[in-house]
Amino acid sequence: MRKNIVAGNWKMNNSLQEGLDLAKDLQKTLKGKTLQCEVVICTPFIHLASILKEIDTIGLGAQNCADKVSGAYTGEVSAAMVASTGAQYVIIGHSERRAYYGETNAILKEKVLLALANDLTPIFCIGEVLPEREAGIQEQVVETQIRESLFDLSPADFGKIVLAYEPVWAIGTGKTATSEQAQEMHAFIRKTITGKYGKEIADNTSILYGGSANASNAKDLFSNPDVDGGLIGGASLGVDKFLPIIEAF
Numbered sequence: 001m002r003k004n005i006v007a008g009n010w011k012m013n014n015s016l017q018e019g020l021d022l023a024k025d026l027q028k029t030l031k032g033k034t035l036q037c038e039v040v041i042c043t044p045f046i047h048l049a050s051i052l053k054e055i056d057t058i059g060l061g062a063q064n065c066a067d068k069v070s071g072a073y074t075g076e077v078s079a080a081m082v083a084s085t086g087a088q089y090v091i092i093g094h095s096e097r098r099a100y101y102g103e104t105n106a107i108l109k110e111k112v113l114l115a116l117a118n119d120l121t122p123i124f125c126i127g128e129v130l131p132e133r134e135a136g137i138q139e140q141v142v143e144t145q146i147r148e149s150l151f152d153l154s155p156a157d158f159g160k161i162v163l164a165y166e167p168v169w170a171i172g173t174g175k176t177a178t179s180e181q182a183q184e185m186h187a188f189i190r191k192t193i194t195g196k197y198g199k200e201i202a203d204n205t206s207i208l209y210g211g212s213a214n215a216s217n218a219k220d221l222f223s224n225p226d227v228d229g230g231l232i233g234g235a236s237l238g239v240d241k242f243l244p245i246i247e248a249f
């Protein structure tokens with residue numbers, strides 16, 4: 001059965017000390033609670049090794065990894081390095097990486113392969129920009145992103161992927177997709193996976209929603225049959241805002 005996951009994406013926020021404090025606070029708050037979802041925090045690289053020591057029931061992930069194995073790539077961090085910190089997840093293909101750092105579907109395909117080779121679970125992000133939504137081509141956009149980066153994977157490897165549908169127009173804008181829009185796209189994504197890998201794998205794939213998810217809309221979003229959790233940016237930066245989203249399940 002697919003898992004419900006609420007993952008925080010800290011983006012480029014928090015000094016090491018601030019990050020440690022936030023992680024400790026979150027772990028303390030969640031301790032002993034019975035949750036209906038797995039909680040993950042995706043932090044800047046520099047936080048990973050230190051934060052791992054402060055958490056036990058919370059999963060840990062990076063927000064990116066290199067598309068190369070190792071060597072002379074100044075400033076890059078490889079999937080093997082991420083895995084060596086003890087992190088279990090890595091966000092790949094976030095729209096901010098696609099838009100500001102030129103990450104193409106082909107580059108992201110390499111990153112996914114390296115993440116899987118290092119036993120990391122990719123949280124693979126897909127989603128259309130506003131002009132694409134306005135032109136009514138959001139399904140084609142998302143289908144192409146999935147096909148070009150993921151559909152050469154073996155069924156066993158595809159089964160290890162977590163997807164995050166993040167309409168770019170909803171990220172950090174306060175403009176959430178409606179619950180109906182989210183369900184419609186998630187159902188389309190699951191149907192696309194079914195077409196390639198079959199119903200069993202599609203049914204077992206967790207598909208998270210991301211884009212201005214918060215305490216007031218999470219319950220509604222998560223109540224949809226094809227929405228298996230959230231990738232949460234701004235609202236993951238404080239326990240007071242993140243906890244109600246976690247408890248929306």
Ligand code: PGA
Pocket residue numbers: 009166170171172173174210211212213231232233234235
């Ligand atoms: P947001 O970001 O929740 O701040 O909109 C989500 C994301 O980019 O993953």
